[in-house]
Amino acid sequence: MTRLSQVRRAQDREILRLAVPAFLALVAEPMFLLSDAAIVGHLGTPELAGLGIAGVVLQTVVGLCVFLAYGTTAGVARRLGAGDRRGALAQGVDGLWLAVIIGVVATVLGIATTGPLVAAFDASPAVTEHATTYLRIAFLGTTPLLLMLAATGVLRGLQDTRTPLVVAVAGNALNIALNLLLVYGVGPIGGLGLPGSALGSVLAQVASAAALLFVVVRGARREGASLRPHPAGIRAAGRSGVPLVIRTLTLRAALLITTYAVTLGAVDSSVDLATHQLAITLWTFLAFVLDAIAIAAQAITGRLLGSGDTEETRAVTRRMVQWGVGSGVVTGLLLAAGSPLLGRLFTTDPAVRDALVPVLVVAALAQPIAGVVFVLDGVLIGAGDGSYLARGGLVTLVVYAPVVLLVAGGGLVAVWVSFAFLFMGARLVVLVHRARGDAWLVTGA
Structure with missing residues (x-):
């Protein structure tokens, strides 16, 4: 075995130890959304469509705070690489308190x-009513969600991705059970419908954060x-999280603008919004799924730069x-192959099923680009290197x-072509340009 092969094997083992x-x-985490969509989709x-609007708003609020995981991972990993495990955990605890403060404020403002x-x-009255009902309840889970982000960031920085896995799987199983029980009821106990889905998710999030x-x-x-x-x-x-907030804000703004573009060009707003939601x-x-390697990248990069090994x-x-x-390539092939069948898992509406297929084909073609972007x-x-990511995000959004x-x-298909290739392609150019230089290779704790 050559020296190069040995080095690559060692690198692969390290990547896989964290990435798998x-x-x-990460597969279990979006199952919160997928299970909610599957359960709610059979209500009508x-x-x-109401879940789709509520989901976009809630994901935007929580997504803006993803720096609680990402920034904490990088900072904790750097201190760990420099040999200061106690300091790494102290920094992580500060991140947890920040999550509580932001979570309480976001909950109050969100409900109001x-x-x-x-x-x-500007959706139809029925869709608007459902979205409002779901969102008011779902906002109660904001603080637990942010604590989950911060605690997961601490553990990833400590090179532990197994504990978040166990909690994510258990939390998702609890979420599915609570959603089925609270949405449809059991025996003589009647279901709550859409509000039951929101309540079930909040309870599962509280349990996961506590663990x-x-x-x-x-x-x-x-x-x-x-x-x-x-x-x-x-x-x-x-x-330290401000640049990552700006970076995340540009990503969430792009998703919000994409959803608005769908409503702007929709012939049937309920069908197009439901299709876009799926x-x-x-x-x-x-x-x-692709972000799993990016999670490994955050932990490994922080630790190596903390130890000074550029x-x-x-x-x-x-x-x-x-x-x-x-x-x-693999996720793209799987998505393209499954595009004619996936709609049946989430809805009985034939119009939504038919509209979903070409959109998923577009998304499948963009997966290799997404793989490089996320890494x-x-x-x-x-x-x-949050400052550069913030500037790059603003440029991408303006384009x-x-x-x-x-x-x-x-x-709908035209909107998705623009999102998959223009937006993701612009992100690719911005990130590759930076990675080729040396400005981001800053060492030390």
């Missing part, structure tokens, strides 16, 4: 502004790290990009937004 559990956990098309947020989509917190708190106590809130550390965590849910599902950082990055391309995004997040609104009149 992350892959399984207006309910499914649910009406205007849903009304902005992750238990593991992190136990580790902090073992290392002697303080569990009290430290204002300076919380402020530092917040400041397509974006499946896209998110596959994005999380040469190995670049070598592992090249290998992870190869994994990203290969994974994208390089993870590498730069792990390197702490994409006017185009997708212009093509909205061409229908």
Whole structure:
């Protein structure tokens, strides 16, 4: 066996050790949405469309706070690489307190502004009513969701992706059971319909957050790290997360604009929104699958740069990009092959099923691009290069937004072609340009 082969095998083992559990956990996470869509879809098309609008709003609010996971992973991994495990856990605890503060504020504001947020989509009265009902209940799960993000970031930074996997699987199973019970009822106990789905998800999120917190708190106590809130550390965590918030805001804005473009060009708003909801849910599902390598990239990049090894950082990055391309090809082929069948899992409406097939084919063709984009995004997040990601996200959004609104009149497929190739293609150019340089290779804790 050559020296190069040995090095690649070692790199692959390290990537797979982190990526495989992350892959399984990330597959389980969007199952919250997929199971909700499957259960709610059989209530009716207006309910499914309402879930689609509520889901976009809630995912935007929570998605803006994804820095609680990403930034914490990078910071904790750097300290771990520098040999300071106690400091790594102390930094993680500060992230947990920040999650609580943001979560409480987001919950109060979210419930108070649910009406205007849903009304902005200008959907039919029935869809608007369902979306408002679901969203007001779902906002109660904001703080648990943010705690889940922060605690998962701590564990990933400590190179532990197995614990989040166990919690994600158990939480998803609980979510499905609670949704079925609360939506449809059992025996003499009547179901709550759509509100039952929201309530079931909130209860499952509370249980999952409690499990992750238990593991992190136990580790902090073992290392002697303080569990009290430290204002300076919380402020530092917040400041470091600002560029990632901007980066995430541009991504969420692109998804919101895409959904608005669908409503703008829709012939039948219920059918087009329901179809788009299913397509974006499946896209998110596959994005999380591809993001497993990006999670490994964040943890490995942070640890290697924390230890000062730039040469190995670049070598592992090249290998992870190869994994990203290969994974994208596989997910694309699977999605294309399953496109005629997937609609039957989520809805009985033949119009939605027929409209879904060409959209999924477009999404399938873009999977290899997505694979590279997610990997390089993870590498730069792990390197702490949030400022560049924020600037790149703004440029991408400025290019994409006017185009997708212009093509909205061409229908749902035209909107998805613009999203899959213009938006993702622009992200690819921005990330490859940065990865080829050296500015992101900053070492130290």
